Amino acid sequence: MRGMSPLAFLKVDAMRFAITLSDRFKPVLDVFMQAGWEPLKMFCTPVDHKMHHHKASVAFAEQRKLPLQLSPMRPHDLEELADMGCEALLVASYNWRIPDWTPHLKYAVNFHPSPLPLGRGPYPQVRALLEGRREWGVSCHKVGPEFDTGDILAQEIFPLGEADSHQMLDFKLQLALHRLSHQVANQFQRLWGEAWPQGEGGSYWPLWTDQDRVLDFKRTTAELLRQLRAFGDFECAATINNVTIFIHRAEGWVESHGFAAGAVIYSQSEQLLVATADGMLLISEWSLYGPDAVTGRGRR
Template sequence: MRIVFIGTVIFSYKALEQIIADSANVVGVITRQTSVFNADYADLTPLCLEHNLPYKYVNDINHPNNEAFIRQLNPTVIYCFGWSNLIKAEILSIPPLGVVGFHPAALPYNRGRHPIVWALALGLNKTASTFFFMDSQADTGDIISQQEVPIFDEDTSQLLYDRIVSTALVQIKEFTLALQTGSITKVQQRIAEGNSWRKRNKSDGRIDFRMNSRTIFNLVRALTLPYVGAHIELANGEDVKVWAIIIDDHPNENIEPGKILNVSDNHIKVKTADGAVILTEHEFTQIPSVGTYL
């Protein structure tokens, strides 16, 4: 079985590393030289150079030159793990077994953009690692492997990312063997039962202390490193990043949300809709005073 591998994030690197270690026949790799889009960007060429694999840097995966490169490699299957653009039908039809894609959610639910961020921001207690045969739409093809992944209260985006990757690497080993032996099982998605998450924007990362404490906590842990960080918008228009908080029950309901309740060792306690939160990691250059408002 001849595998062409497409990817450009940390998970892509780890997946390719394992596939090579498992002695699968990788015949070529497509990646990006740089990426301003992927917070978890990774260049796959060090693995290619180490193992003497043909590779190509691309921007538009669907460019005729890139299609020609793939055809020359004559793949039996393409693995596309960590690539944010849709692949056109001409490329999808090249490998006889198809193109296997990956999505860190329980398809058909939560298709679309930023699945790890949304899962944490919405306070879900589980997600999934899903591999499927790609078609002309995003995340809608037949599923070949899906494994539930729990989400814990202490999870940040990085911890959840790492857990999903660990789960996915086991799945890759299993379905690669099944593809090689012709024993793969496909499950058609019931698209009408699922949903699709939209692309997040800057306003989705703004902390509003009229939110309840749990919502703010979920937002901060969803957007912390390696992502862009949640932010507080100050009265002067400046944005201040917040990287970590803890929830602090505050029984006094007769205080407006956003009021600074206490400052200690660079920790800032702020009233919320239903209690308080303590900002423990942030980028305030000047610590606000007790009694002022955010």
């Protein structure tokens, strides 16, 4: 078109938007802004500083003087967004249900940390590691009446290694989220129009229970190490000599022995060597108090 800068075509999908956010999903905000999208408001939920953080997100809202809401989103909030000229709602981590947005906004999408329709639910990463998945991913889908069920705009799939930890998966997810956000932000209209249904065979993964974090020393060393890697900083619990401890770091190996599973073979400087079904588990960092996200008590 005569008289139009070539750069104008790069902003064809840019819109005014609101976003729900925690720090793990901040790449979504950063990438969309780089693509020329204009933020109007941010929604955050209370955080536990283990599973979710929002320090960086809140700081960004304060620096940009963006309206920030920490209470649940209500229909009147969506009405106010429409009055502000908001076109799209980006959901990037949010513990509360989104009200029906369709009377007020043109678009609403959610960024979910799983290769949907597999792994719907609040925090599927732990189970992905527990099950030894060899690949994982992030998805962007339309926000529907039910959690994590809307049509999919795009996905980013990546490999998982046998020894990947919770922390490694977390960073792989953030890198994939950056790539996915770039794709969606710059091709939003096309991807929205070409979104495909999730179809049958989806699965909902509820949040784990305290029992899921308990180590059973009658299991193999490899199984115990996988459990420890999967929970990471959420920590696993174990009862040793009738005392429950919370384990932050441990190593292990396979070795033939005649000890009963769970027996303490050696202890030194708070390190515990415990017999497993087929070897040894060396517990090097542990506490009598679990992480805040699970027990509500701090570490000692």
